[in-house]
Amino acid sequence: MSMLQRLDAADALPGAAELRARTYDLLRLTPGSAVIDVGCGAGLAVSELSSRGFSAVGVDISTEMVEEARRRSPEADFRSGDAYALPVDGGFAGYRADKVFHELAEPERALxxxxxxxxxxxxxxxxxxxxxxxxxxxxxxxxxREIVRARASEVTAPRAARGFRRLLAGNGFREVSMEGVVGFFGGYSFARGLVEAAVRLGAVSFAEAEIWLAEQVGDGGCVAVPQFLASGVV
Structure with a gap:
């Protein structure tokens, strides 16, 4: 499954639209406000923010994602760029980054x-x-435990989200707040991705993976991931 397919599948999960909407609400934007979505992917959030009457700019490090975002929403503003060096001058009322900071080795630079x-x-x-x-x-x-540990080892900063409040407060942001939800990722398809990573890294054998994965088939499987949202004021 490609990155684009994984993003589309995640955006279609139960509760995903409501969670995106919560991030928009936390921005507390007024009509016409400029907002930047860092790590915009295929541009869904930029499209939704624009539909709310905001002036949204999407930035992504992947040129493939930027091209796809432009194809899906040709009227929107998408730019190739890095979280450490955004291709904009400033003056934004809102900054949003979803599923980005766990990929950053230097989150302080991004902040x-x-x-x-x-x-x-x-x-x-x-x-x-x-x-x-x-x-x-x-x-x-x-x-x-071995499978979860192996999947986490492939992420640059797997614990980043739980540290959002400390990170924001320690880098000059005021009025910092944080909340959490548990996102249900269903069973087999997400579980397969987990166990494939574990086999690839040698954390479990192929035979162990098959035994573990068989239990996740059908309606019996349950995989969920805690997700944290944090906000602050500059």
């Missing part, structure tokens, strides 16, 4: 850039999964 592009009183909203805290219903707890 310094967020402060640069935000106007005084502008708001930042971060959201992301905690990849070390996956919840899996399994009869094989020891095997599950």
């Amino acid at each position: 310094a850039e967020a402060r640069r592009v935000l106007a005084p009183g502008g708001r930042i909203v971060l959201s992301g999964h905690d990849w070390e805290a996956l919840i899996v219903d399994s009869s094989y707890p020891a095997l599950t």
Whole structure:
């Protein structure tokens, strides 16, 4: 499954639209406000923010994603760029980054850039999964721990989301708040991705993976991931 397919599947999960809407609400934007969506992917959030009457700019490090976003929403503003060096001058009322900071080795640099592009009183909203805290219903707890540990090892900063509040407060943001939800990722398809990573890294054998995965087939499988949302003011 390609990255684009994974993003589309995640956006279609139960509760995903409501969670995106919550990040928009936390921005507390007024009509016409400029907002930047960092790590915009295929541009769904930019499209939804624009439909709410905001002036949205989407930025992504992947030129493939930017091209796809432009194809899907040709009227919107999408730019290739890096969270450490955004291709905009500033003056934004809102900064949003969803599922981005767990991929950053230097989150403080990204926050310094967020402060640069935000106007005084502008708001930042971060959201992301905690990849070390996956919840899996399994009869094989020891095997599950190895699988979860292996998947987390492929993420640059798997614990980033749980540290959002400390990160924002420690980098000059005021009025920091944080909340959390548990996102249900269903069973087999997401579980397969987890166990494939574990096999690839040598954390479990192919035979162990097959045994573990068989339990996740059908309606019996349950994999969920805690997700945290944090906001602050510059």
